[in-house]
């Protein structure tokens with residue numbers, strides 16, 4: 001079975017060691033996948049997140065998964081798309097890499113990502129998808145303890161973009 005997979009689904013339902021949350025820099029919840037994860041995890045997640053006092057774009061923080069089937073939630077604020085000349089690509093890659101670093105540091109073997117920054121933050125998914133998968137693929141090559149990373153796409157358009165990108169990074 002491939003170590004990097006792209007599926008369509010709801011990340012809050014996945015029983016993996018860690019799911020990644022496309023957060024904002026306050027780490028106090030929001031809409032999109034952030035809202036879905038906080039709703040599914042329950043109020044304990046917000047209490048745990050409050051302790052961090054926020055998180056810079058591209059960095060990552062880890063908490064328990066509370067009522068989620070996942071053991072951990074890794075929170076990372078991706079970049080807001082501002083046209084592509086504000087270091088967005090580097091910050092997006094940082095979000096993926098720093099989340100994976102935290103997952104490995106906490107003994108995770110299976111990790112699920114949403115499509116970071118391509119919703120409210122308006123990062124074009126056709127640009128984000130190959131960058132995200134390339135970053136994950138490179139990390140997997142250097143970290144054999146990671147057994148499986150799943151990109152969980154919520155809608156059809158995102159799923160198509162990541163399936164297409166997967167062919168270019170295999």
Ligand code: APR
Pocket residue numbers: 009010011012022023024029030031032033034035036078114115116117118119120121122152153154155158
């Ligand atoms: N499972 C998987 N993916 C999901 C789910 C879900 N349950 N719900 C939404 N998504 C997808 C969206 O369809 C999109 O493809 O997550 C991707 C990221 O979109 P957003 O959640 O809008 O995240 P982002 O673009 O990174 O913007 C972050 O939005 O929710 C707020 O608090 C968050 O301010 C932050 C901003």
